[in-house]
Amino acid sequence: MFIVWEGSIMRKTGVIVRYELKMQFGRPAVWVVFGAAVLLCQLDSFPSAVNLARLEFLPQPAYFISRIMSFDVLVLLFGLMFLLAGRLSVDERTGVKSLFMAAPLKKSQYAAGKLVGGFFFTFLMLCAFLWFNMAVYFAAAPFSLSVSACVFPLVKACLVCGLPASLFVGFVSVALPGVMDVRLFYMLGAVLFGVNAANVGSAEAMPFYLITSGDLVRLIWRHPRWPFVNWNSVLANVFFLTGTAAAAAVLLLIKRDLWRKGS
Amino acid sequence: MDRNIEISHVSKKYKNGVTALDDVSFTVGSGVFGLLGHNGAGKTTLMKALVTILTPSSGTIRVCGRDTAAQGAEVRKRIGYLPQELVMYPSLSVFDFVNYMAGTKGIRDKTKVHEALKAVEMEEYAKRKIGQLSGGMKRRVGIAQALIGEPQILVVDEPTAGLDPEERVRFRSVLSRYARGGRTVLLSTHIVEDVHQLCEELAVLRRGKLFYAGKADGLMQRVEGKVKLLCLEDERQLAGLDRKAVVLQTTYEKDGIRVRIMDDGGNFAGAKTVTATLEDAYVYCMGGKYYA
Numbered sequence: 001m002f003i004v005w006e007g008s009i010m011r012k013t014g015v016i017v018r019y020e021l022k023m024q025f026g027r028p029a030v031w032v033v034f035g036a037a038v039l040l041c042q043l044d045s046f047p048s049a050v051n052l053a054r055l056e057f058l059p060q061p062a063y064f065i066s067r068i069m070s071f072d073v074l075v076l077l078f079g080l081m082f083l084l085a086g087r088l089s090v091d092e093r094t095g096v097k098s099l100f101m102a103a104p105l106k107k108s109q110y111a112a113g114k115l116v117g118g119f120f121f122t123f124l125m126l127c128a129f130l131w132f133n134m135a136v137y138f139a140a141a142p143f144s145l146s147v148s149a150c151v152f153p154l155v156k157a158c159l160v161c162g163l164p165a166s167l168f169v170g171f172v173s174v175a176l177p178g179v180m181d182v183r184l185f186y187m188l189g190a191v192l193f194g195v196n197a198a199n200v201g202s203a204e205a206m207p208f209y210l211i212t213s214g215d216l217v218r219l220i221w222r223h224p225r226w227p228f229v230n231w232n233s234v235l236a237n238v239f240f241l242t243g244t245a246a247a248a249a250v251l252l253l254i255k256r257d258l259w260r261k262g263s
Numbered sequence: 264m265d266r267n268i269e270i271s272h273v274s275k276k277y278k279n280g281v282t283a284l285d286d287v288s289f290t291v292g293s294g295v296f297g298l299l300g301h302n303g304a305g306k307t308t309l310m311k312a313l314v315t316i317l318t319p320s321s322g323t324i325r326v327c328g329r330d331t332a333a334q335g336a337e338v339r340k341r342i343g344y345l346p347q348e349l350v351m352y353p354s355l356s357v358f359d360f361v362n363y364m365a366g367t368k369g370i371r372d373k374t375k376v377h378e379a380l381k382a383v384e385m386e387e388y389a390k391r392k393i394g395q396l397s398g399g400m401k402r403r404v405g406i407a408q409a410l411i412g413e414p415q416i417l418v419v420d421e422p423t424a425g426l427d428p429e430e431r432v433r434f435r436s437v438l439s440r441y442a443r444g445g446r447t448v449l450l451s452t453h454i455v456e457d458v459h460q461l462c463e464e465l466a467v468l469r470r471g472k473l474f475y476a477g478k479a480d481g482l483m484q485r486v487e488g489k490v491k492l493l494c495l496e497d498e499r500q501l502a503g504l505d506r507k508a509v510v511l512q513t514t515y516e517k518d519g520i521r522v523r524i525m526d527d528g529g530n531f532a533g534a535k536t537v538t539a540t541l542e543d544a545y546v547y548c549m550g551g552k553y554y555a
Contacts, residue, residue, distance in 0.1 A: 015366030102418075
């Protein structure tokens with residue numbers, strides 16, 4: 001007797017996503033990265049007298065969230081990128097890949113599970129980071145704040161900037177080490193994040209390849225002296241983040257030796 | 264008898280020019296079937312082809328009547344597989360890992376996971392992290408994930424390698440229990456004792472070629488009457504013996520050296536004929552140069 005095997009594409013992909021999240025959230029290194037990013041954020045933007053004197057717009061919650069999105073989230077995402085880079089190779093190393101290939105599982109289900117798992121993990125970590133720091137800001141602020149004044153920019157940051165940035169980091173970090181030498185991937189990642197870190201906010205249109213400090217961030221908060229939004233630059237930024245994520249996924253899916261032949 | 268696995272003229276040549284399998288043909292019925300051979304004999308390649316991970320360069324493999332190349336998806340629904348190297352995810356618990364593998368097979372019923380863990384006596388360790396298990400326990404978790412869904416064919420690659428005797432006995436019992444009721448367990452190993460204890464039928468691979476396939480008794484009959492015990496006084500007598508016969512085993516004792524040899528030409532007058540074992544037959548297969 002054998003069981004009639006069932007399960008839609010979504011169901012099996014969902015199982016992989018679920019356990020990817022479980023394994024990632026259980027890694028101590030993830031929380032070390034998270035803690036370091038939180039510490040950096042609090043040192044830079046905690047509403048202390050010194051920081052309030054240093055940062056003119058810090059009493060505005062939208063500025064606070066836009067600032068930590070531009071700087072501190074970059075540290076978090078950079079760390080997560082390195083931690084996600086081994087999600088495909090770990091299956092090879094542990095021998096679990098041959099179990100997946102011997103199971104009634106398709107290449108698309110496997111790849112989608114890994115990619116979507118990487119995306120959700122990044123997005124949830126980013127959201128947790130933003131909400132946690134906003135909670136500290138709200139509780140410690142020496143001035144009165146309404147909850148809605150904090151929540152609105154927070155939701156905007158998660159959806160407008162967090163989603164495309166998480167899609168980029170999640171997909172690229174999982175997929176590209178599967179199609180190229182992981183050392184080359186680390187080098188490219190280091191260069192990209194280095195360029196991101198070197199770019200500071202400007203009144204001009206920002207380069208499209210900025211992950212967290214591109215023109216998408218202007219949708220959260222705008223400087224009163226330069227209140228315009230360059231929509232072409234915003235779209236280019238969105239297209240770069242989502243397009244690169246999609247390209248990385250396609251590269252992974254068309255890689256021939258990722259899976260058994262003929263699947 | 265049911266022919267659950269039919270391997271017909273299967274060859275596998277890798278891109279680097281190595282021929283791992285060369286025109287291998289045999290059939291496997293229900294029960295535990297042993298696949299013997301040295302490291303590098305082609306056992307793992309054959310197993311991977313059987314579970315559809317690898318595609319043979321030529322030839323066909325049919326599992327429960329389904330062609331592995333043309334009907335791979337159907338074959339995979341009927342197979343449980345334990346690969347040779349399975350480290351698993353150290354951070355997951357035993358239950359989570361088996362449940363994860365069950366999910367990839369489309370099984371969502373958690374009672375099936377508990378049943379599989381119970382079958383390998385791992386239910387009490389269900390919450391323990393895989394990284395905290397001994398080698399034997401890890402192998403049991405490996406077999407539990409293969410048993411999920413009660414597949415018709417269970418393919419296990421070197422499951423007892425590196426295990427202590429107690430774990431090996433436990434493993435054998437799990438496999439023989441599972442093979443009841445028309446199921447097939449294909450056991451790849453180089454440990455002859457496991458095959459001797461479990462399998463009525465076996466196949467021997469040597470350098471990618473099939474050397475023997477059939478009943479274990481049939482293999483032993485090939486060497487019946489040829490296995491002899493020779494008592495030597497010192498090492499000088501031992502020197503050069505391997506040029507005249509296949510030396511199966513050498514035991515140093517207080518009063519001399521006992522040598523178990525294969526002698527089908529009656530070259531050793533003083534040697535005493537002893538009952539042949541499966542291990543003798545296997546060594547005969549592997550060291551068959553002299554006898555070919």
